[in-house]
Amino acid sequence: MxxxxxxxxxxxxxxxxxxxxxxxxxxxxxxxxxxxxxxxxxxxxxxxxxxxxxxxxxxxxxxxxxxxxxxxxxxxxxxxxxxxxxxxxxxxxxxxxxxxxxxxxxxxxxxxxxxxxxAKICDVPEWGDPQWGLNRGDSMVVSCNYLYVTDNLLDPAHVAWVHQSSFGNAACASEPLKTTVIDDGVIVSRWMRDVEVAPFYAKFVKFSGNGDRKQHYEVRYPSQAIIKAVFTPAGTGTDDGVLHEQVFLMNSYNFMTPIDEANTRYYWFQVRNFDTDNAEVSRQFDEDVRHAFAEDRVVLTAVHQGMTNKRSPNIDLASDAGPLRFRRNLARLIAQEQDNSLITHQPPVVSAVGG
CATH class of the missing domain: 2.102.10.10 (Rieske [2Fe-2S] iron-sulphur domain)
Structure with a gap:
């Protein structure tokens, strides 16, 4: 597990x-x-x-x-x-x-x-960089298995329904997702072009009108996530070259510690590329993020209960491709670790020598 x-x-x-x-x-x-x-x-x-x-x-x-x-x-x-x-x-x-x-x-x-x-601890390259502001974040206990949290953090699609008043809006409902498997985890991402800025971010972006939005959801084994939010004026979003001078960047670092098979302790903090020394912006960010994550907690608690007590088989959707890849690869790593542990603790073989 x-x-x-x-x-x-x-x-x-x-x-x-x-x-x-x-x-x-x-x-x-x-x-x-x-x-x-x-x-x-x-x-x-x-x-x-x-x-x-x-x-x-x-x-x-x-x-x-x-x-x-x-x-x-x-x-x-x-x-x-x-x-x-x-x-x-x-x-x-x-x-x-x-x-x-x-x-x-x-x-x-x-x-x-x-x-x-x-050296195996998650790297946060922005930490201590004066060009990045810091929201020190918080923690909470979620009454669910930690893999439901990693599922959630590899699922940009859910924001259209769970976070309608914060991270999501109608633009998040149907844009296809790209899944990429990397050496230490899985990335699910997408660009959404010329869309309305979602409510959480609209307070902070420095441009007016619609924008191009990138959602980058990355989870590394066993349970560390980096969520990158990018907003830039419509028509300027790109993965190549220099981003627009008014680009909004927020990287959210999320760390899940399993308490047991049914409960998870969840820690997080964010870094941002704007208003780096503005204490009021940090306070507002912390408050809004805590509210949005509380929305996740309600849903994930109910998901754990529903899956534990299900009376009929559950199904998977196209948006589950990333979480399912992550689960399979993590299960393989756990099995390998357990096999290595058994080999390490095997008693030595004693050969019988007959005369």
Missing amino acids: FLRNAWYVAASEKELGEQLLALTILGEPVVLYRKSDGTPVALEDACPHRKLPLSMGRRIGDQLECGYHGLTFDCSDSCVKAPGSTHIPKGARVHSYPLALRYGLIWIWMGDIEQADQ
Whole structure:
């Protein structure tokens, strides 16, 4: 169900304060806390004695004490104290997860520690560039499997119906989609020519009248999406050469972390090429994006329930080509990872030598 050898967002940096933060990630209980120097730590949220969550215990300096019998663990997974015992019991360890800080987010690696390369974290080339404004975004929990969210983020067509008052309008209803498979994901895109600017964007574009609009929906394995919105005066939209000086560009970065098979934690932020230092524009963007994503949450929650309890087979549409390609390729990666894990953990073959 999940690709483990990948970076997922565990929390935003602002979410993790002085208190212990209990999370479920890929179905596993995890506890996060900060050391005295502010460095975040992530441990398995289960004492090896009777599996009481360590998040029900307390911090003692940089160490974590279980609230049941006082077993105490350092931030690297070792038990350093076992009250009432003459020695540290064998097996008194908890798993420690690699973490990384990037883009105001705390990233966690849930798989093989030796493969936890921070270079694999999604690149955001606009981050820190003064020519781009930043909407710091937010997060929410969606009561659905994470693949319904990746479906949604590879589906430009849905905006015509789900987001009629924000991202979409009648122009989004019927224009054909182009699906492109890349090494690390799938892209679904299209240009819409000489169309009315959708309500969300009309507040911010610098030109008047109709425009050419490009929707670029890109999802990378296992669950990171880059949504690019381009609006330029009608007749000037192109993928080649220089775009019009009044072009509107907004890139939305979206990160889905599966909580379990039925719930997803969704993080996002946007960068824009206009009004880069305008706090009011950032506030308005954040408010409007949160509203639009709440519309998605209502639909995706109902989709998960409908698909879980369906009484008849569901069908696929032409607009599902991108999501279906993504699902098939991701399933292949998960199967390969599981096969490799089985090979790695196979007991050695012992040959019998007869005389």
